Amino acid sequence: xxxxxxSRRALFKAAGLAGAAAVLPLAGCGSVPSGSGPSxxxxxxxxxxxxxxxxxxxxxxxxxxxxxxLNPDIRVIQDFxxxxxxxxxxxxxxxxxxxxxxxxxxxxxxxxxxxxxxxxLPAASTIDPKIQDLVSSWGQYxxxxxxALPFSLAAAGVIYxxxxxxxxxxxxxKTWDEFVAACExxxxxxxxxxxxxxxxxxxxxxxxxxYVAGGALDIADFFARLTAKGAAISADAAESxxxxxxxxxxKMLELAxxxxxxxxxxxxxxxxxxxxxxxxxxxxxxxxxxxxxxxANKNVxxxxxxxxxxxxxxxxxxxxxxxxxxxxxxNTPNMAAARRFVSYLLDPSxxxxxxxxxxxFSPLKExxxxxxxxITGLAASVREGRYYQGATTYFPPSVPLYNYVQAFVYxxxxxxxxxxxxxxxxxxAERTAV
Amino acid sequence: xxxSTFSKPVNKMAPLGLKNRSGRTRKSGREGYKVNWWxxxxxxxxxxxxxxxxxxxVAMALKSPDQIGTGTGLAWPNPMNWDNFAAAYVAxxxxxxxxxxxxxxxxxxLGSLACSSLVAxxxxxxxxxxxxxxxxxxxxxxxxxxxxxxxxxxxxxxxxLGLDNPGGVVFLxxxxxxxxxxxxxxxxxxxxxxxxxxxxxxDGATTWQVFRKIIFPLLAPMNATVGIFAFLGSWNDFLLPxxxxxxxxxxxxxxxxxxxxxxxxxxxxxxxxxYLMAMAPTLVVYILAQRWVLSGVMRGAVK
Numbered sequence: 001x002x003x004x005x006x007s008r009r010a011l012f013k014a015a016g017l018a019g020a021a022a023v024l025p026l027a028g029c030g031s032v033p034s035g036s037g038p039s040x041x042x043x044x045x046x047x048x049x050x051x052x053x054x055x056x057x058x059x060x061x062x063x064x065x066x067x068x069x070l071n072p073d074i075r076v077i078q079d080f081x082x083x084x085x086x087x088x089x090x091x092x093x094x095x096x097x098x099x100x101x102x103x104x105x106x107x108x109x110x111x112x113x114x115x116x117x118x119x120x121l122p123a124a125s126t127i128d129p130k131i132q133d134l135v136s137s138w139g140q141y142x143x144x145x146x147x148a149l150p151f152s153l154a155a156a157g158v159i160y161x162x163x164x165x166x167x168x169x170x171x172x173x174k175t176w177d178e179f180v181a182a183c184e185x186x187x188x189x190x191x192x193x194x195x196x197x198x199x200x201x202x203x204x205x206x207x208x209x210x211y212v213a214g215g216a217l218d219i220a221d222f223f224a225r226l227t228a229k230g231a232a233i234s235a236d237a238a239e240s241x242x243x244x245x246x247x248x249x250x251k252m253l254e255l256a257x258x259x260x261x262x263x264x265x266x267x268x269x270x271x272x273x274x275x276x277x278x279x280x281x282x283x284x285x286x287x288x289x290x291x292x293x294x295x296a297n298k299n300v301x302x303x304x305x306x307x308x309x310x311x312x313x314x315x316x317x318x319x320x321x322x323x324x325x326x327x328x329x330x331n332t333p334n335m336a337a338a339r340r341f342v343s344y345l346l347d348p349s350x351x352x353x354x355x356x357x358x359x360x361f362s363p364l365k366e367x368x369x370x371x372x373x374x375i376t377g378l379a380a381s382v383r384e385g386r387y388y389q390g391a392t393t394y395f396p397p398s399v400p401l402y403n404y405v406q407a408f409v410y411x412x413x414x415x416x417x418x419x420x421x422x423x424x425x426x427x428x429a430e431r432t433a434v
Numbered sequence: 435x436x437x438s439t440f441s442k443p444v445n446k447m448a449p450l451g452l453k454n455r456s457g458r459t460r461k462s463g464r465e466g467y468k469v470n471w472w473x474x475x476x477x478x479x480x481x482x483x484x485x486x487x488x489x490x491x492v493a494m495a496l497k498s499p500d501q502i503g504t505g506t507g508l509a510w511p512n513p514m515n516w517d518n519f520a521a522a523y524v525a526x527x528x529x530x531x532x533x534x535x536x537x538x539x540x541x542x543x544l545g546s547l548a549c550s551s552l553v554a555x556x557x558x559x560x561x562x563x564x565x566x567x568x569x570x571x572x573x574x575x576x577x578x579x580x581x582x583x584x585x586x587x588x589x590x591x592x593x594x595l596g597l598d599n600p601g602g603v604v605f606l607x608x609x610x611x612x613x614x615x616x617x618x619x620x621x622x623x624x625x626x627x628x629x630x631x632x633x634x635x636x637d638g639a640t641t642w643q644v645f646r647k648i649i650f651p652l653l654a655p656m657n658a659t660v661g662i663f664a665f666l667g668s669w670n671d672f673l674l675p676x677x678x679x680x681x682x683x684x685x686x687x688x689x690x691x692x693x694x695x696x697x698x699x700x701x702x703x704x705x706x707x708x709y710l711m712a713m714a715p716t717l718v719v720y721i722l723a724q725r726w727v728l729s730g731v732m733r734g735a736v737k
Contacts, residue, residue, distance in 0.1 A: 048682075055696040058525070079682035081689055087677040090586050091593030101697075269700070273503030288698035295499035 045337045046075045050088075050095035052324065054080045055291070056358065063354075067344050074337045089114065089329075096332040097341055099151060102322035103393040106148075107138030115147035115327040121339060123346035124149055130385050131363040134322050137220060137389070148325035149346060150363035152355050155304075155378040155387065156206070156286030156319045159293070162301040164191060164281045172305045172377060174313040176251070183258045186281045195280035196259030197271035198409060201402035207284035208255045209405045210319050210390035215309025216248035219388045231429035233422060241421040249414040251309060255284070256409050264410065276300050286319070287359040290374050305377040306386075318381040319390050323360060399424045491713075494706035495519070502702050515703065522708035526690045535669060535686040536715075538600050538607070542668035543661050545608035546615055550660060551653055553612060554619030555645055559628075570620070576613040581673070589677055598680040606678070607668045615660045622656040623649065658726035669716060687712045 051060055057080050064076045079095060088094035098115070100106045109115065118124055124132075124146060131150050141147055165171070168189055173179035183193035197203045213219060225239045235242040256263075260280060268289075275283045276296035283289065284307070293300055306318035326345060328338045344350060348364055355362040359375050361382050362368070370379045381387060395401045401421075408417035490507065495518055497511040522528070553573070560566040592602040630652075631644050639647065650657075675686040691712065694705035 053696060054693045055699045055701070057693060077682060080693060081676060081682060081685060083676045084680070084682075087586075087589045088680065090589045091598055091680065093593065093598075093680060268698070276503060286698075288696075292699055296503040297500060 044073055044075055045334045046077060047097060047334055047337055047341055048077050048079055048095040049097045049099075049341070050079045050082065050085060051099050052080075052082050052101055053099075056354075059354070059357065063345070063350060067341060070344070071340060074341065076341060092331070094329045094331075096329060096334050096338045098327045098329060099324045100148070100327065102135050102138060102148065102150075102325050103389075104138070104396055106325075110141055110147040111139045113141045114329060115141070116330045116332070116335070117141075117145040117147065118149055118326075118328065118339075118342070119144075119146040121149070121343060123343045126346065126348070126365060127363050128365045128367075131322070134320065134389060135325055148322075148327040149342065150322045150325045151345060151351060152322070152324040152358065153361040153363050153382070154287050154321050154323040155361055155375065155382050156321075156390075157211075157304045157306040157378050159275075159283045159285050159289065159302055159304050159374075161275075161278060161281055162303050164278065165303075168281075170281075172303070173308060174316070175308050175311040177311055179308055180254070187258070192260040192280040193258040194255060194282045194284060195266075195271050195275045196256065196263030197266045197268050198256075198259070198264045198406065199267040199270075201406035203268055203271070203285070204409055205392045205402040205405045206286065206319075206390055208252045208409075210392055211284065211307040212248050212251045212255070212309055213245060213391040214319050214388040215307060215315065215317055216251075217244055219391050219394070223391075223394045226425065231426055233426045233429065235419050235422045240418075241425070242415075242418040245418055245421075246414065248309065249408070249417070252409065253412055272296060286321075287375060290359045302374045303377050304375050306381050316381065317386045317388050318378050320361075320382065320387040321389060321393065322363075396428055398428060491706050491710055494702055495710050496707075497703045499701075499703060518703045518707035519711065522694075522704045522711065525693060525704065526687070526708055528708075528711065530683065531685060531687045531690040532712075534600050534684050535688075535712075538603050538671075538675070538686055539665060539668045541604040542607035542611075543664045545604060546611045546660055546664040547657055549608055550612055550615035551619050551650060551657070552645070554616045554623050555649055557616070558620045558623035559631075570616070573613045573616055581610070585673070585677055592678060593680075598678060600675070600679060600684055600686070603671075603675050603678050603686075604668075606674060607664070607671070611660075611664055611667070615663070618660060619653065619656055622653060626652050655726075658723070662723070662726075665719065666716070 049060075049064070051057070057078065060078055064078060067076060068074065082100075085094065085098065094114075100109075127149055131153055132146070134153075135148050135150055136146070160172075164186075168185060168191070170182045170185060173182050186193040222239075222244055226233065229237065229239045233240055237243065260266075266274070271283065271285075272289055272292040273296050274280065276293045278300075287304075290302065293302060306316050308316045310316075326342050328335065328342060332338050346364075348362075348366070351364060352362045352368055354360075355367075356370070356372060359372055361370065361375075361379075370376055392401055399421075401424075404417055404420050404424075408414065493507075493510055494502070496514040496516065497518075498515040501511050501515075557566045557570045588606065589598070592598050592606070595602075597605060626649065630648055634644050634648055670688060671686070672688040676689045679685055679689075691705065691708050694701040694708065
């Protein structure tokens with residue numbers, strides 16, 4: 001053996017020892033506050049706040065700083081690692097305050113009583129009951145508890161380029177026929193009417209499928225009847241997908257036909273870049289895409305409108321989802337501090353500022369008018385309560401719904417698509433029947 | 435030298451084969467001086483599979499958000515946006531996450547080397563006893579259990595033992611590696627002649643001294659293999675720290691880097707800047723340990 005590898009080995013040894021020496025005390029200090037049990041030192045209690053949107057971590061750091069300045073006896077640690085929520089429950093040391101997007105998966109926790117009842121929190125009465133209903137529609141613990149208070153409501157419609165609409169002299173369509181006419185006009189002018197990103201099948205699911213279904217029928221009512229029917233569902237029953245969705249589906253194919261050539265090979269990121277550069281007039285995406293579009297093109301002027309699916313303007317509804325809802329875990333040792341933090345977050349100045357900044361709608365009864373021009377077009381529908389939660393959100397994750405939607409858009413066989421959904425729903429109902 | 439001693443008797447015994455032989459040697463001799471263009475071209479193309487992604491990573495890390503969507507992605511950003519590194523450094527609280535990852539990695543590697551080689555030595559030298567043969571099968575059978583199946587019980591257990599921190603991750607990395615690493619080591623220990631140990635024992639060495647002074651140094655090539663596997667496995671591990679470490683302040687780099695990937699929003703430039711910073715130690719280790727890596731991989735290939 002020559003001298004070189006020996007000295008290298010010595011080098012590694014030294015580096016390893018140095019690294020170990022530097023880290024050991026760090027790990028030692030860090031592990032002190034992480035133990036379970038009431039975490040309070042010198043009268044300062046420490047809250048763990050698990051937040052479900054990594055892109056607003058910096059925003060919440062500022063919110064937390066403001067909160068701590070007003071409440072010197074509480075320290076808040078933000079955690080965006082949502083994957084640690086279930087492990088937290090398993091080790092009986094979950095985060096104290098949790099925000100989650102509300103749909104099927106979160107409803108599971110609610111029904112199992114993971115979260116504490118917040119109905120007696122003064123802030124609970126300031127929330128628009130209709131938006132609170134969106135949360136409770138997924139089920140309530142003991143049939144009446146308020147397990148989560150909505151913090152942010154995202155409304156999704158058609159994002160459009162104001163400059164292209166103005167240049168072509170097209171105004172925001174109020175009916176389906178107007179919408180089709182607008183698409184034809186863009187097409188005649190050589191502009192792609194709608195940018196399609198069919199490669200990412202979720203964009204088809206939350207986009208055209210949810211919009212067409214939600215605009216054409218009463219989604220909440222449909223799924224309530226479907227669930228009540230249970231495993232007895234068959235394709236020709238009055239409650240089936242086949243009986244209800246059939247008439248609306250051709251509109252999906254019409255929307256798909258207005259997409260650019262090669263939409264099947266474009267994904268969400270491609271779509272954001274292309275749409276920001278003006279390669280199409282409209283984009284079937286929710287407010288989450290807005291920040292990406294602006295990042296790709298600072299000067300882009302965007303607006304949104306709810307997709308009209310019928311020819312009666314009064315039918316037009318917008319797809320919403322409770323993007324963030326605040327919950328406190330039931331067994332937290334810091335209940336009082338957690339309730340103070342949640343109350344602070346639901347203070348009008350905090351919750352309204354967050355939603356204005358992030359192109360979303362405040363859930364408060366007395367929310368100020370939305371000023372962000374990117375979403376003002378959706379404000380009337382939200383204010384009047386003309387909204388629905390997307391049909392895709394009602395499906396359990398075990399149904400590969402997005403794949404079915406994609407297969408339908410490619411294969412155009414609505415019969416096959418709907419009977420597949422009926423079969424899937426029946427199988428899930430059979431499995432989960434009590 | 436060995437080639438000539440072997441070829442001499444062959445040439446003597448079979449004069450017919452002389453032409454053949456010498457023809458071959460001349461050919462192979464020429465190859466040493468002549469560039470094999472086909473092979474070189476193949477190597478160049480193969481190297482692109484590493485260099486191209488690396489180029490994209492570096493280029494992406496230097497782009498501003500509005501440069502990302504433009505062009506084919508191959509273009510070098512102009513102007514270069516060095517601020518991405520600073521922003522990613524601050525956003526991930528890089529020094530803390532780095533130290534946490536380094537802690538996990540260093541002790542996982544040391545632990546894997548120490549534990550697995552000891553286990554392998556014990557088993558290989560007591561092969562005639564049923565208990566040791568059985569324990570080898572027992573350890574190997576762990577390889578048939580998929581990790582995700584046992585993750586929740588593991589989380590429960592580590593929490594009860596106060597191991598819901600980087601220390602617990604180290605423990606599980608060492609434990610999880612034992613079956614595969616032992617398999618590697620045992621094959622190697624068997625190839626070491628027992629006579630070496632016997633001579634040491636005649637000089638009065640204890641079992642520990644035999645292991646420490648004779649066996650472990652002779653295991654060097656396999657140590658490199660195991661060390662490299664353990665290093666890459668623990669440095670890049672995502673699932674275990676994500677689920678196991680309760681305190682977000684002690685989270686490791688791969689988990690912290692999720693910050694740049696929302697459900698619908700990805701901050702590509704910051705993400706790539708941060709990936710590049712996280713990748714740097716791996717690259718440095720590779721460059722320093724290149725020779726061992728290659729020889730180690732070859733040793734590992736023949737069990």
